[in-house]
Structure formats: C-alpha cells, structure tokens
Amino acid sequence: MFGNDITIPHLLIFFPLLAGLITFLIRNEASVKAWSLVSAIITLLISLASIYYRHNPELSGLAFNYEWLKYIGASFSVSLDGLGRLLTFLTAFSFPVIFLATYRNSYKNAKAFYGLMLLSQAGLMGVFLSTDALLFYFFWELALVPVYFLCSRWGGQKRIAATFKFFIYTFTGSLLMLIGIIYVYLQTGATSYSEHSFSMQAFHSVSLIPSQQNWLFWLFFVAFAVKMPIFPFHTWQPDTYEQSPAAVTMVLSGVMVKMGVFGVIRWLLPIFPAAVATFDNVVIALSVIGMIYASLIAMRQDDLKRLVAYSSIAHIGLMSAAIFTTKQLALEGVMIQMFSHGVNIIGMWIVIELIERQLGTRKISELGGLAHTAPVLTIMLVVIAFANIALPLTNAFVGEFMMFGGLFKYSMWYTGIAGLSIILAAVYTLNMVQQVFYGSANTLTSGMREISTNEKIILGVIVITIFAAGIYPQPFFDLTKDTVAEIITRFK
Amino acid sequence: MNAIILTAVWGIVMMFGGVFFKSKATPKYWAIAGLAAIIIANCLELQTGEPFFALDVKYMLSFNSFNLTFITVTLASTLLFFLLSGRDIEKVGANVSEYFALIFFVLCGVCLAATFNTLLILFLGIEIMSIPLYILTGTDKRNLKSNEASLKYFLMGAFSTGIMLMGIAFIYGGNSEGSFFINNIVLGEGKMPVMIAIGMVFIMIAMSFKVSAAPFHFWTPDVYDGAPTVFTSFMATIVKIGGFIAFIRLFENSFGKVHGQWQMLIAIIAAATLFIGNVTAVFQQSVKRMLAYSSIAQAGFMLLAIFALNDTAKEGLILYSAAYSLATIGLFAILIKMHDYTIEGFNGLAKQQPVLAVTATIFLLSLTGIPLTAGFQGKFFMLMAALKDGHQHWLVLFAVLCAAVSAYYYFKIIQAMFFKEGSQQIKADGSVAALAEDITPAFKLLLIITALLIIILGIFPSFLTEWLHYLNG
Amino acid sequence: MPVYYYIFLAVALFSIGVIGVLTRRNAIIVFMCVELMLNAANLLLVAFSKMHYQLSGATNPHAAGDAQIFVFFIMIVAAAEVSVGLAIIVMMYRNTHSVDVNFLNRLKN
Amino acid sequence: MTNIVQIIWLIPFLPLIGFLINGLGRNFLSKTATGVIGSGVILISFLISVLVFFSVKGGNTEVAHYFNFINTGSLKVGFDFQIDQLSSLFLLIITGVGFLIHVYSTSYMHEEEAKDFAKYFAYLNLFVFSMLLLVMGANYIIMFIGWEGVGLCSYLLIGYWFKNNDYNNAAKKAFIMNRIGDLGFLLAVFWLLNKLGTTDYHQVFALVADTQKSQLTAFDITGITLLLFVGATGKSAQIPLYTWLPDAMAGPTPVSALIHAATMVTAGIYMIARSNILFTMAPTTQGVIAVIGLATAVLAATIALKQNDIKKVLAYSTVSQLGYMFLGLGVGAYTGAVFHVMTHAFFKALLFLGAGSVIHAMGGEQDMRNMGGLKKYMSITHITFLLGCLAIAGMPPFSGFFSKDEILAGAFAKNPVLWVVGVLTAFMTAFYMFRLYAMTFSGKFRGTHDQEHHLHESPAAITFPLIILAILAVIGGWIGIPEVFMHGGHRLEAFLEPIFAQSNVIAEKHELPHSTEYILMAISVAGALLTLLYAWNKFSKYEKSEEVETGFGKVLANKWYVDELYDSIIVRPLRSLAAFFNNVVEKNIIDGFVNGVGKAVNYGSRQIRLLQSGQVGTYVLLMVFGMLVLFIIQLFL
C-alpha cells in the first residue's frame, strides 16, 4: 500500500517497528535480547547506507509520497536531508550501544521492554524523517508513549509520579503544537485533492502575518521547549532521568532531547521567521539563564543521574540559544553538537550504570576512590567527562566553540554570561570525578571490580567516537551543509 | 427508512419472542442476527439510496449519506455492544427479550432522531429514545440506586421534554410560515425574531440535557452510576451520540443561517461541559462514575462540532462518535467483568489478564486522543473544524488544556493496571483471587477486534468518512 | 384577543410548573408539575395555531392544523410517559415506602 | 629549507606516540622501556627542533597545512603549524628542558610501581605534545587546543598521587583557574572571528596592522587584548589568578620544574609576544599588563620572603619572575620578556630540580627549617643550586642578569617608577633566594638522625640534568649582551627581529643614554649583592626556633590571606546561591508551580463534585439558573 518503491527512510521507520512488534512474540529473554540487538545493528547499517548513498535521491525518498489522508491533504511523505541523516544516524547508533551496555541487566517481562524500546526507536526515526506536519505530530506522540510505559514500568521508586508528570507535561505541550499545526494548515494553499495541505513545503511557504506568527510561535515553542527542555520548562527532566531505567534514560537524554532541537530547526524557524526575529531575545535570554541556573544546581547534586541531568539542561540551553541566533556559525555548531551531546551523555549514563550495577548506589557522597580498583573505567569516565566540558580535540569542543562564536556574533554580553557556564561545568564535573574516582576507597567502593571486556569495548567505541569527531569533525559539516544553508537563506 | 422500520419491527419480534423463548440465551442470538441484518439493509440503502419500503412520509424524514452513515455507526456500535455485553444483559433480570426489545425501540428512536425533518418527528424520536431508557435504568429493581436513578432520570427527562415543547411552541409561533419543517424555521440571514430566539434557547437547553452538557448534565453521573452497568454502557454511547446527531441536524438545518447569533451560547456550554466533565472526573474513585464524567467531558468535545457547524465538523462528529462509542463500549465491557469498580480494583490486572489490560489501555489512549487511535482523529477533526470556523480561538485552547487534564484520570487506570501491584486477598487454597471473572476466549477476541478497529480508524479514518461520499452527500 | 395574553398565560403556567418541580419533593407532585409545563406548551401551540389561521388561513391552511395535531401527539406522549412514570414511582414506593425524590440521600444522612 | 618543514609535524607527533605507547602499554612495559621511550621521543623532537631552529635563522617563516580542522561556509580553520623564530626558540626550550626533565624523572620517580611510572611518563609526553601544539599552531584555535591541553596535563600531573585529596583539590583549583583564563582567551578569539573572520596569525596581524581595512576600533583592540591578557593571567599565574601555582607544587617536583616553571606558565608570555602587534596597538592594555605584572612580581616576592617550604619559595619566585616578564611585555620590551622566559626556564628548572634532588635526599622532607648543612653531603647539587641562585639574583655575568636588566631598562624607559619597584623586587628576589640557599645548604643539619643517615648525593640521572642546566644558567645570557657592552652583542634581538618588526615600527623606541644604563645596572647589581650578603649571614647560622610570625610577617607568611579572601567573596557566595536555586527556586517556585497546577485541579475537582448533591431540586435549580443565563445572553446581550 506504500506506493511504488520502498526507500531507505521507510526501512528506517518500519524495520524497527516490525522488529519491535516481533519482539513481543518472542518467549525467552536471551533470544529477545539477541534479536533486539541484531535488529538494532541492522538499523544502524541501514542508516550508514543512507549516509553512503546520500547523493542518490531515489534512495533518500525525496520522490516518494503516499497520499495518506488525501482529502485533507496529509500524506505519508518521508525524506532524508542532512539533518535527518545526522539524527537518524545518532538514533541508529545509540540503540545498539545502549543494548550492549545494558546487556547484563535482566528485566522482568523482557520482551515488552525491548519491544517498547524498538517502538520508541521507530517513533524517533519517524520524527526525524517525516516531511508532513501531521505525520510529524503522529510520530512525535508515538515516540513519547512507549517511553512513558518503559519509565513507569521498569523505573525506580517514585517512577509513577515522576514519569506521569513527564507525560502530562509533554502531552500538553504537544497538544498546543497540534493547534498550531492545524492553524498553519488552514492558511496553506490548496492541493489537487484538498483545499489545504500538511506537506512541509506548504508549511514552509505559507505566509503568515506577524501578529499570527507571534502567538503561533509560542504554541510550537512550548512543545519544543518542554521536550528539550529549556528553563523554566525543565523540572520534569531530573526526576524522570533519575527514576527511569538506565537504558531509557539513555534514550531520553541522548536522542529524545534532540527531538525538541530538531523541531525548532525543521519547523519553528522556517515557518515563523518574523516571530523568531521578534522573540529571539526572549528565548536566548531564557536559554542563557537556564545554562547558568542548571550549572549552579548541578553543583549541589549528590545523585549522579541528577547531576548529569542538570548538566544536560545547561548544554541544551546553549544549543537553543545558538539556534535562535540564526547565525550560520552557530547552526553549524548545533548540528555537530546534537550528535556529540548524544554520544557523550550516553557515555556518562553507561559509566553511571556500571557503577550502580556493581555498588548499588549513585550517591556521590557514598562513592570514592574507584580509580584504585577500576582504572580503565576511570580513564573512560575522565575522557567522557572532559568531552562533556568541551575540552579541545574532543567532539563537544568544536560544537560549543562554534555555537559560542555564533552567539558572540549575536551579542557579546550574552556570550560573556553564558561563558561562565564553561567554568561552572568544570567545577561540578571535576568535583564529581574527584569525589567518585579519586581519594581513598571506602568499605563499599573497595569492593568495586574492573569492568568487563565487552563493557570496555562499548566505552571504547564511545571514546573513539569522541576523539574521531573531535579531531576531524569535517564530515558532520559536509553532511548537514544543505540544512544549514536552507535555514540561513530564510534569515538573510 | 429500512433501519427505522426494521428496528421497530424487530423490537416487536423480540417482544413477542419473550413468550416463546425457552432459554435465557436465545434472545441474544436473535437480537444479534436481526441487528446484523438491519445493518446490511441500511448499508444497501446507503449505497443505492433505494429503501426496501417506499413509504410516503410527506417529507417528514430526510435521508442522505450523512444520516445513513451515522445510523450505520450507531447500529454497528450496538452490534458490538450486543456481542461484548450480551451475556451481561442476561444477568440483569428475568425478562431478557424485553430488554432487547426496548433496546431496539431506542435504536428506532435514534434512527428517527438522525433523519427527522420536522420538529414533530424530532420530538417523537427523542421520546422514543428516552422512555425505554427510563425503564432500562430501573431494571435492577432490588437495587435502590437503580430505582433512584430511574426516577431521577424520568423526572428530569420529562422536565426537559416540557422545555423542548415550550421551545417548539415558540418557534412555531415565531416563524411566519407557521411550519414545523426544520428547513423553513429561519429563512433570512438577518436577526432572528425574538420568539424564534426564545424557542431556540429552549430547544438548545433540552438538547443539551439529552447529550448531558453542562449545566444540564447533573442527571448523568447519578443515572449512569445507578443504572445496571450494561445499560449505562448503552446509554453513554449510542443514546448520547444519537442525541448529538439530532442536535447537529436541528441546528444546522434550522439555525445554520444565523449561526453567528447563537455560536456564543454553544461556546459557553461547551467550555462549561469540558471544564466540569474533566475536572470532576479527576477526583472520582469509582471507575464507573469516572467514566460517567468522562462521557460528559467527551460530550464537551463533540459540542465543538455544533459550535463549528461545517463539513469538517460533520465528518468529525461521525468519527468522534465512532471512536468514542467503540472505546467506551469496550471499557464498560471490561468494567462489567471486574469485581471491584474502584480504580484500586484494577491494580495488577496486567498480570492476571494481559489481554484485557492491553485492550483497555488502547481504549483509554483512544479516549485521551493519542495518535494512532481513532480518538485522536476525532479530536483532530473537532479542533480543525473549530479553528476553521475562525471564531473564539480561546475555546480551542481551552479544549486542548482540558484534554490534557483528561489524560490525568485516564492514565490513572493504566497505571493501576500495569504499574501498581495487585492488592488481591489470597484465598484459602492459596490461589490469588481473580480480579475479573468469566473471561471467555471469544470475549478476548472481540476486545482485540475492537482495539484493532480503533487503531485502523486511527490510521485510516477515511474507511469511515468515505461513506459520506456515497449518494449526494 | 392579542396573542400575547396567551403567551403570558402559558409562560406563567410553565413557570408555576417549574417552581413546583423546584420546590416539591413528592415525586408524584413533581410529575404533575411537569404535566403543567406540558399543558402550558399545548395551550401556547393552540393559541399560535389560531393566530396563524387568522394571519394566513386562506393561503396556508396547513399551518394551523399542524399545530393542533402536534398538541394531539403531545398528549399521546404524555399518556405514555405517565404510564411509565407511575410504574417507576410505584416500584420505588414498593422498595422504600416513600415517594420522596431524594429518598436515597435521606438514607445516606 | 622546506625539507625541514615537511618533517616538523614529527615534533609534536613523537611525544604523542610516546604518550600512546606508554599509556596503552602501561601494564606490560618495564620501567626502563618506559623511560627510554618517554625521553627518547622528546630527544628526537629536540634534535628536529634544532634543525628547525637553524632553518629559520635566516628569518623566514614557514607554514605547513595538514588538513581542515573546521571548514564551513562561515569558518575556516586549518590544522596548520607555523615555524618561525619565536616558535623555534620555544621549541628548543620545551624539548630541551623537557628532555632533561624526562631524564631526571626516570630516576626521581623510580619508587613508583611500573604502571604508575608509565602513567606518569604518558602524562608528561602528552604535556609536551600539547605544549608543542600551543607554540606551533598557526592560528589561535590550534593554540587554544594546546592551551587547554597543557591545562589538562597539569591537572592530571598535579593530581598524580590521587589518593591524597589535598593534591586533588590543588589540581582542581589549577584547572578551574585556568578555565577562567581560558574563557577570556575564547572570548577574545570570538571577538577576532567576529571582526576579522579569521584566526590565522598572518591574516590577523596583517589586518590589525591597517585598521581602516579591518575597521577595528580602538575599543575592539583594547577589548581583545585585555581578554587575551585575562587568558594569560590564568596560564601564567598573574594577579588575580595566581593562587593556583603555589598549590600546584603538590605535583612531583620534576613536574613543577617542567610545567610550573619552565614551560606551561610561560605560555601566556608566548601568546602575547606572538600577538605583540595587537598589544602594541592597545597602549591601555599594555599599561594594565605592566602594572599587573609588576604588582604580581612584588606581591609574590614579598610572600616568598616568609615561606619555609622549599618548593613554595620557588613557586612564588616563579610567580614573581613571570610578573617580571609581563612587565617586560607591558613596557614593550618583547625581546627582553622572551629572553627572560628562556633564561628563567634554565635557572628555575635548575633550581626546582636541585630542590627535587634535596627533597629526594631528605626522603620527602620539604621544610627548610629541617635542613641545613647539606653542602657537605651533596656537592653537585649544592654547586649547581648556588649557580642557579646567582643567576636568578641577577649577578653578572649569569644569565638572569642580562634578561632582567633588559626588562628593567625597558621599564625605566617607559616610566622610572616602574623601574624603582622592579629593582626593589629584584632585591627581594636576591634576599629570599639566598635565605633559601643558606637555610638549605649552609649551617648544620637540623633534621632527624635517620634522615641524616640517608643523606647522599643523587644518582647521575639526576645530577646530569643539573649540570647541563647549570651551564645554561651561566652562559645562557650571553646571547643577549646589551649594546653598551658589545655592539651587536644582542644576537637574540637580531634573531627575533622579524617577529617584533611591526611593533618596533609602531611603538616609539627611545634609547636610553649609555651613562644612564650603566648607573641603573650598577644600582641593581649592587643592591642585589648587598641584600644577598645580608640574607647569607642572617640565615647561614639559622637555628630552628619556635617563634611564631607576628604582625606583618604573619600577613606575609599567610600569603596576604588572598585564598581566604577569594573563598569568602567568590566561592562561598556561589555555593550558597547554588543552594538557594536548588532548594528554593527549583523545588518550591518552578516545580512548585507545576505541581500547584495539579493540586489546583484536584482541589477544584473535590469542590465541584459537591454540586453533585443527588438532590433533584438542586439539579433543577442549577439547570434553571443555567437557562436564565443563556436567555439573558441570547436576548439581552
């Protein structure tokens, strides 16, 4: 029913979907794990193919378009552009890593767990691939629901309340966005079947008077801001990260967060240029405040997960600030940073997970001196941590450098203030490293064992990625050239 | 036409069947068979436009693709209701076939309400819909709550009938033609005559009462709570959407020309309904009562269709009705099987009855309006219609905020089923007491089919809305 | 005789019915008040029918008749309602030996 | 000459290789192997640097492009190395001194077990690599990479003994204070990017040279240079960011010698010398630099007067010497500053290594009050140390004399007051250095008996570097003999001429009359000599006494309470602010609002539920009210 040919975008969406559904049918846990790992790896290969064949339009699904609800002008149209390739790759890359990293964990009712994981992957893919507003909204919600179940089923003590808050929060946001989508849709021109159209082209070419843009902007923005999250819409995040099972936290922070950023770049900026020009100051101010605020709070956290959560808020703040400068330099920075942030934070979670699995605690105050018994883990952590605070030759540096550079072009003073977060980041990260890994081991931590080989391999992969992207980031820029150019032309 | 006549006739058949049927189970099969036949007849009429009986009704009825599609939806929902809850109807009391007969009469009333062309038929249709319900509500004779419910329902229903008649009288007096035909009640675009306006408000109130819109909803929770759960399910779905079709047809044909003059009232009613329904549902402990409030809340969303009153609204109303009925019937069907109607009663259901839990989840998601379920399509069309209309954007905003609130209480059940540990007492022989009883494989299968229907409608609403494009819609 | 006399009369009757429904707790009396409301509507309809007949009896003879037929149907429905209503009241009386519409709440208190 | 350029990438690459080998093989490599690899790579780099040095002697600048680090529509950053006189000089210092210190370390760190030994050398190599990036980069971004890299390595090496949390704190402090500086550096780079769109040295300098082409306002230049200087204060431990350096002495002594004396801390000077043209265009900044530099010199010197920890004294003297260099930069005596970097690298490395040798002999004892009379136990250390002291005290013909004198002369030319303070500082330097010398080597031993028992001269691996450095400390200054003594004697100035050419053009260069120069030298040397002798006979007979410092001495002994000051005006407020955010704003205000909405709904639910009284009368009443409202709206509004 999907028209003439199956293209890479469809594989990216439907393979995880089918894999997930199949997972529900498998009985024993071991084969569930194996199957989901294999399918995740296949997805990774597909996305690699999508990058390899990026100059081949047929495979990128640009031509493809299935009239889905033709009489209201919605179509099942998906396609890959630079940004899409980048983020689908991030998604495809992170899932195998996550599965490997948590391979040791055993869940009750594993098939449901892995099935939902794969479904959420499909949803994410859809978000990044769809070029139809309604379809986008569909996937936007679909990515959310499995995660909700994952968190509240396999999460920690206060999981139900925390994830419920998270769900209501994001659901409200997306409902507001739905109004926005419909309103914009009603302003679009007619297609051959319908009087309006949901297609991205139609949305991007719709002409809205500034007064309309100004309130529509906020409808969309709130949805994305909650997802990212931007101060002050962030309070769901630390609780959710803290309560979710490690694998889900990785998905949430590594990939899901990018949905917000992606949404802003793909939908908000092109549709409401005037409003963006009006409110960029507000948003950037919020983001900068958020950076400092979150960094300061991170200094006070005792739970590793919460610490990382707040640091993530700070990083995202920088991204959103950079986006809303609509400066080319900043946007290029955002592109690579989206990937880097994903890799780094997943690495962080993996380390935390490894510690918690062995010692059963995440409290910084209860840890210490792990470096004696687990030097490799320490080295990995230190590398990831320094990547997290954007040390040169790690992947995050290039991104942050360019984003700050773009922000500076926008305003020297914002940059000055935002720059303080660099220092604060160093403060809380080094505190964490010191208190968890250095010093002398206490009774609990002296029992820490060195991590296993396969864990070494996973962390090794991440570390290598960190350095590779940090030393030779050029491929990312080449990959996302087109998207950036497309945005920039609108704000010339 | 087919539907009206056949439902009436089959009602009579069931009635006399009560004398001959030996086994308690027989009426169910007759009812199901008959209803299936009626649905087919109706679909044929929908496609060909040719009823079996060429009755001259003097233009008192009008049949078009919208009405007939709608009738199909209601009949199909009823069939599903029979299939899912037939066994529970038998449990209510002795005279099973009478219950079925009454239900068929209600259906006849719904068909009239869907096709009326004069206020007289509207009045008769509404009454034919209501009177059997007063009885069905009271069928659990031993149960005081059931008695009270039926009494309240009856008194307030009669009260609303009075109001409606007053309105009809004023309308009759007000229009120069002195006609009851809904199409020539308001002729000009200009300001309505005062008498027409008064009559319209009266009728609007009466209809709001029938669809339980605030502030005329007060009977709903008590009645739904008191009535036997099977019949609550029937009332909350088929009858309610029957009321809606009457509502929208009346106001579209009679007062459509002066839409702008009364839109505000509907906006207020809708807002009030959304608010009261959603907010009050939050606190409810009994799932049955919560579903009563949720049905009020959903009515608030459906009122958006009457607020907008454009083609999208009509498509949306059909979608919404279908989605809402499917989900609610399914939920009630599960609820009936439960021992404990409180939310705690659902704790840990996912372990004992995974199928029930999963399907219930899909129903709840549909009611919440999560994409990939029919409920989303319904809400989506409603919002689109309201925005298309272009007035009172605040109402749309308010509606989605209320939808967010609705997620709050629907998900409480999901949480109970999946994430809470069951607090069932261990029986003497050490086995865990079952949360739900007599779950047959067929029942599960039907639930799964319902869930699939919801999902299919959620992805391809066109399967339903394309019916509108038969005949000269 | 101007029609508004009848209108006011009917509305007054209607309001009395409403007041009755509001104030009485005896189910039967409440029901009777409802009947008052119905009759108000009937009266109004008849009055209007004659008004229309006066206006355009020649051109549009149906208008007047329709209304009176309508009243006839109202009476039919009323009759049906009464039978059902009284049955319900009787059933309730059987169970509670009371005709108070709020008996359950009294039980609660 | 270009054939050299083709291999310059080896200079940083070899240490990197060393780092990788030592890092990855830390579990298998023997100590010997580690040492050989670690030092060997540096040696080779040093040899190449020598070649490079001679290749650029002719005055030519070579840029080697390797790959595009960043190449987008808006930003082009090549991974380029630049070889010219300045960088080649620093290459020599880094690799040369670096090599010696590696050799020294092989013996000094020998007690460490093999894997830590390897770790140590890996870090050391990594540091050299970063430092080389810093000086070889052909644009500010590559420089920044090295800039942060050395910070990282210093962090790792200070915290080398990570069991001790004081060390970790010191390391953290060092890194964070550097970060503060780095922020300044970054902002400056952004500013440059924003205004000029490039960070390549030659383009930037070319653009800066003609302001009308680049539309750089005076404000821009001043801002940029000040920010750069902030960066420099971080790396080179100037006021207000100097306090990390003394704490950094927590690291192994060779580390202090290499990183915190010879190389890393001079990065700031290198950076400013590298962008001298910018600073010359910004007289305001220069003023600031001169004042800050001098202030730092004085402050550190005063503190050094009262320190008893041998390494602490050296640390503060380093800070003070760095202050000197900044003074030089501030007054436009770029050559002098670079010259002083070089000589300082020699004698300060020497002094640290000597101190290390002493500590080694004393079995880890660092308090001078427990030393004394070591000259008869460890002669080589003693001699070399003495030479070092003389050099830093500025005694002719030792190297310190020439470089310091050049800076002072420049200062006088700018403003006599600067000179006066500078000279006083020089006297203090002489004083505390000889206090140190006397307390350590002369008098009689004050330590415990088994310490005395163990006293011995250090092995060759330690003494050999000492000797080399001593020789350099003595003769190092002779490449910069001032005009007054020998015409054309200042070979260094001639060598570096291409670097500072533009600045020299812009900045008005007023030569001091020779007579004045003689007088100035005389005063400084004489003064230094006097204080030196005073210190000698005051402390050569030093007896351990428990008298506590009082009054001003106490203030000095406590380092002017600067750490306490920072703690109370920055650290604590920040922490309490964070606490406020965490406990009040986050929990009560923001999250409180979110949860408040939920609570409100629940509350409303409970209230509205009461309408559902079950009383038909009430229901109908409410319905009638509803009717009334609708009627009124419809009919009267």
Place this chain on the structure above:
Amino acid sequence: MSLLEILFWFLSLLTLGGAAMVVASKSPVHSILYLILTFFAISGHYILLNAQFLAIVNIIVYAGAIMVLFLFVVMLMNLNAESEPPQKNRWMLYIGAIAGGSLLLVIVAALKQTTTTTQLVQMNTGDVGLIKNLGMILFTDYVFPFEISSVLFLSAMIGAVVISKKEA
C-alpha cells in the same frame, strides 16, 4: 369588555389559580383535584379558541384517564398531608420561587421588546379545530408519525410490565 374577554380572564384566573394550588397544597389528593380543575380550565380555553377536538381529548385523556391514574396511585399509597416528605431547607422554596419567577420575567421582558406579539388570535370561529378536519390531516399527512407513535406505546407497555412485574 366583551363576553369573550370576561370568559378569557375568568378561565385564565382559574388556570393559574389551580396550577398554583397544585404546587401549594399540602395533600397530594388536593393537588390532583386542583390539577383536574386546571385541566378543565385549559379545555375551556380550547373551546374558546374553537379547538373542540383538543378540548375533548384534553378532558378525556388528561382530566379523565391520566388524572384518574394519578388519583388511583395516590389512593393506593394512601398518601396524605402527613406522609408528605417535608421540604427541610426553607431557602429552597424561596430560591425556587425566585428562579421560576425570574424565568417568567426574562421571557416577558424579551417579548415586550417585539411588536409581533400584538398579533390577534382568532377566537371562537374557524373550523381548523374541528374533529373532521383534524382527522383528515391526521390520517393523510400524519399517518407516519401516528404509526410510529405506536412504538412509543409499545415500549411504555413493556416498561410497565418489566417494571412492575414481580421478579420470579
């Protein structure tokens, strides 16, 4: 003041008075009697309007059948003033009265604005209300509603059975 008007006023007074007493009187039996009185008055109005058919039906169906049914039920339960459930909260009475009154006021006020209501009503002449004519219409035009209303009665009948039949 013509005879018609006198009759009109008299009947109106009777109607309203009776209605008021229905609401007011304590004993249900009295209420019913007053209600019958009201119905007669209304029938009088019908006659006045020359709607003879309805007048008769009103008397037969309402005053006759329905009211007798009521009376029967009341007698069956032998309800009287004592067994009358007391209206506990007095304010309910006032509020109710006020609400109903204001409803009247609102509508009257609304109608006052218009002039259409001054339209005359044809009194005691005009043959539309005669049984012959209405019968014609009823069995030609209104045959369908007439048939369908049988469903109503059927359901009412079933209802009565289902409700009042003793559970076996």
